[in-house]
Amino acid sequence: MSCAVVQAETINVIVVDPSGTPVPEVVVFVEQDGAKLRSAAPASAVMDQRDKQFVPHVLVVQKGASVLFPNSDTIGHHVYSFSKPNNFVLPLYTGDPHDPVTFDHDGVVMLGCNIHDHMLGYIVVVDTEIFGLTDASGHVSLRVADSARSYVVNIWSPRIRDGKQELTKRVDRPSTTVSKLTFVLQKKLRAPHHNQTEAVQWSEY
């Protein structure tokens, strides 16, 4: 068996807020020049609906990926996105009656339910196969091809209020060798979405 083994370097990305607290659930993706790590078809993904919430709240997929939207609640949901050109509507449903939605354009796809206005979710479509989400310690490991002359690391989260220049780091090689990249956010984060719904149980009728 012959595999074209591409030498890859692991980079560790850490995102912290202005007080140094790690930020979880941040999308991290790497755009690199002149090299491809692998050329597999984009992996499909699932955006579930449970307890009138999108699960996960933030999903990152590669351009061209298909996403299934099963509804695990017993009540109907009417999922839509107005984020052009990735906009779509799934007519009211329970269970899993709809075909997956293919996202052919990169960008942030904001999800809503036409029945439950407070439901909010994000799919981040990226034009690269190198992406991930930070864990509870604000950390994610990504593999970048050794042959890449340079690459750009981008971060995104609905909670981040910093300007674009703070969300991008360019790494030129071989002049710089980086294995750990820390993003220190300048602005205080917005409250996480789940905190906004967990407080006093105001009626939703």
Added chain:
Amino acid sequence: MVRVLVVLAALAFALALTNRVADATEIVDGHNAIISLDIAYVDVSGLPSWTEGSVGKLRHGDDDFVMNRMFIDYSGRLTDTLNAHVVLEAYDDDLGDAIDFTQAYVEWRPVPKSATRYRLKLGAFYPKISLENVDPAWSSPYTQSFSAINTWIAEEIRTFGAELSMSRRPVSLGGAHAFTIDVATFWGNDPAGSFLAWKGWSVHDRQTRFGDKLPLPPLPQIQPGMMFDDQDPYVEPFREIDGRAGYYATAEWRYGKQFLLRAGHYDNRANPEKEAGGQYAWATKFEHLGLQATLPGEIGLIAQWMIGSSQMGPWLNGAHVVDIEFDSQFALLTRSFNRHRVSVRYDHFEVTQNDQTEEDNNPETGHAWTLGYQFGLSKKVSLAAEWLSIKTHRCANEYYDLPETVTETQLQLLFKLRL
């Protein structure tokens, strides 16, 4: 007896409907019906109830076991974006038919094409004012009896018209903030204000149904040969008298579920000099402001303010013959402990008079304390207890040989069945 049979038949029909849908709170085949029955033991002291044509502010005049309320709240999905909603209420009193509608409308919710979403309601519904009455059939999840403000809305305010709602959840703010503006135009609701002037504020949980006739106290000014003798001895608050549409507008800012601020204006644009079919048109307008916040310790706060005015009758000496101003405020604190909920509310209310018409004496001032406790025994059965005390000073009580200053109290023990 016929009334009881009608109510039982409606209940049986509703039960048959919910048995078909396994869980009443689920959408199955696009149908969703919630049926509720409250049985109460009531212990009251004070004045005879307004429901018996007096000026008492409570719904029940005697100590008794009563069928406090039965309702059917039905919503049906006509299409993916079109919903029909009707609410039927049954009360054990003589103010109307055994069972009748309190709301009936269709709502269109097109799928948003941008961060601004639109909704259109057509039919008969409540203007978006109350922050208390947020449960099915406009019930309050906090206390059995509504605040003075929302009791008055339950009594006299209902709009038969169209409401356009525009809301925006700016992506730039992370989706936590939502801004909503509602504008509506409506027919009917011209006599609204009669009951507030001639009977005063109240604290109870009875919602006027489309066909109800609210009995007026035996006011001297509506007796034969007196100034307002065209008035029937009751108020039909939803009637159209002058052929002029009214309007309201509301603006709301919501931050997640932690904070909500709402302000609005209502004007029935009634011509105060018109009368038809035993009902006068009252030019009633008011401003309202509401606040809902989650305080430390998971305590919920709801506060509402209302200030308004109403005029009725011919123009005489620079004013309409009846010219009142009214205002009320309340603050409610509520806290859930698993299946228990405790709520406390303070209400203040007032009516002042600008006119010099001695024969029509409407001022009053008062306040109320309400303590509510609820225990959810199961998903379908809950128990509730409520103690309520209202102290009022009302000059017009002398017409009926009743004390001008009076304190009314009520203790209610409720068994609530919800299917």
